[in-house]
Amino acid sequence: MLILVINPGSTSTKVAIFDGDKKIVQKSLRHDIKELEKFDDIMEQEELRKKAIIDFVKEEGYDIADFSAIACRGGILPPLQSGTYEVTAEMVDYLKFKTPVKHASNLAAVIGYSISNGSIPVFITDPVSVDEMVEEARLSGIPEISRRSLAHALNIKAVAREVAKELGKKYEDLNMVIAHLGGGISVTAHEKGKMIDVNNANDEGPFSPERTGELPVGDVIRLCFSGKFTRNEIKKMFVGKGGVVAYLGTNNMQEAIEMAKKDEKAKLVVDAMAYQIAKEIGGMCSVLKGKVDAIVITGGIAHNTKFVEKIKCYVYKFAPVFNVPGEFEMEALAKGALRVLKGEETAKKWGEMYETA
Numbered sequence: 001m002l003i004l005v006i007n008p009g010s011t012s013t014k015v016a017i018f019d020g021d022k023k024i025v026q027k028s029l030r031h032d033i034k035e036l037e038k039f040d041d042i043m044e045q046e047e048l049r050k051k052a053i054i055d056f057v058k059e060e061g062y063d064i065a066d067f068s069a070i071a072c073r074g075g076i077l078p079p080l081q082s083g084t085y086e087v088t089a090e091m092v093d094y095l096k097f098k099t100p101v102k103h104a105s106n107l108a109a110v111i112g113y114s115i116s117n118g119s120i121p122v123f124i125t126d127p128v129s130v131d132e133m134v135e136e137a138r139l140s141g142i143p144e145i146s147r148r149s150l151a152h153a154l155n156i157k158a159v160a161r162e163v164a165k166e167l168g169k170k171y172e173d174l175n176m177v178i179a180h181l182g183g184g185i186s187v188t189a190h191e192k193g194k195m196i197d198v199n200n201a202n203d204e205g206p207f208s209p210e211r212t213g214e215l216p217v218g219d220v221i222r223l224c225f226s227g228k229f230t231r232n233e234i235k236k237m238f239v240g241k242g243g244v245v246a247y248l249g250t251n252n253m254q255e256a257i258e259m260a261k262k263d264e265k266a267k268l269v270v271d272a273m274a275y276q277i278a279k280e281i282g283g284m285c286s287v288l289k290g291k292v293d294a295i296v297i298t299g300g301i302a303h304n305t306k307f308v309e310k311i312k313c314y315v316y317k318f319a320p321v322f323n324v325p326g327e328f329e330m331e332a333l334a335k336g337a338l339r340v341l342k343g344e345e346t347a348k349k350w351g352e353m354y355e356t357a
């Protein structure tokens with residue numbers, strides 16, 4: 001069973017072809033940043049990215065009709081249960097016109113649905129908006145604002161299952177704190193297979209290579225009403241141009257860690273990020289009432305063991321720490337579609353999506 005996997009990021013689109021759960025080929029289709037900057041809205045990039053994907057399929061010697069399904073990264077949908085969902089016209093409409101957060105992942109299902117043209121099923125698995133939060137976690141302190149579960153759910157859920165396997169247990173039998181360290185950072189608490197609290201990786205938690213995370217709210221208000229910045233400039237300051245890139249001019253953590261070897265300011269920034277991640281992990285351990293079977297560090301930055309050590313020295317007393325560097329999103333998407341194609345799981349439908357766990 002051939003599966004085409006589509007996973008758009010801010011400047012590239014990852015594509016892969018799987019035969020069952022075996023990866024045949026994976027490529028990162030780089031898009032010229034100047035080309036992307038011409039578009040005001042991420043959705044306007046649909047045709048450019050779609051063409052790149054179709055060209056990739058042809059270059060690899062395949063036709064769309066050869067595939068049993070297209071598996072796409074799920075975007076910022078309404079809160080929904082973990083699992084695999086069938087992409088429908090209504091879902092595409094939501095991602096195009098109604099989603100509250102502009103994010104590259106919103107493009108995946110839109111493009112997949114258009115490419116399939118109704119000829120093969122299109123699925124998403126564990127989108128960014130998987131929501132299994134306990135009710136206490138939703139209150140922000142003002143009734144007008146609810147906390148939202150937006151995290152790297154796809155990789156985090158896949159990694160949770162791998163670590164559980166390593167421990168000889170089921171994900172549903174364990175309590176874990178899992179931190180995904182990428183361009184954005186998600187720190188999540190898992191109680192017996194449910195992700196019961198997360199820092200919204202766009203707005204909360206530690207600062208990251210390109211995001212501020214949580215900020216002192218009074219100062220944010222002063223900045224917003226200073227008259228010096230437009231709404232878009234302020235948004236970019238928080239997501240895209242905040243965090244490490246604001247201090248050091250790079251969102252590449254490899255570069256930042258190199259700079260930190262020679263430069264005091266860079267060292268402080270790198271150490272502060274590790275400190276803030278550790279603080280968030282500690283908070284999630286308390287959410288689990290201290291009963292934590294594993295703390296897991298994953299994502300691109302976890303490739304740097306020295307950085308992981310900086311976090312570990314704060315949290316090692318809470319639970320055994322596992323380092324699972326990189327991300328396994330393409331594999332998780334292919335497996336999600338495969339479970340449905342094999343009849344092991346029934347694809348959830350749009351109507352069910354508004355029911356949270």
Ligand SMILES: Nc1ncnc2c1ncn2[C@@H]1O[C@H](COP(=O)(O)OP(=O)(O)O)[C@@H](O)[C@H]1O
Nearest residue numbers: 182183184209251252253254299300301303304
């Ligand atoms: N070997 C490495 N050491 C440190 N940081 C790394 C390494 N490899 C990738 N990164 C960093 O990981 C971040 C991207 O993480 P990734 O999980 O791929 O992104 P995302 O999940 O946000 O798409 C970037 O800041 C990148 O510089």
Ligand SMILES: CCCC(=O)OP(=O)(O)O
Nearest residue numbers: 150151152182183184201
């Ligand atoms: C909003 C959570 C998901 C996320 O941050 O994804 P990226 O790191 O790929 O932007």
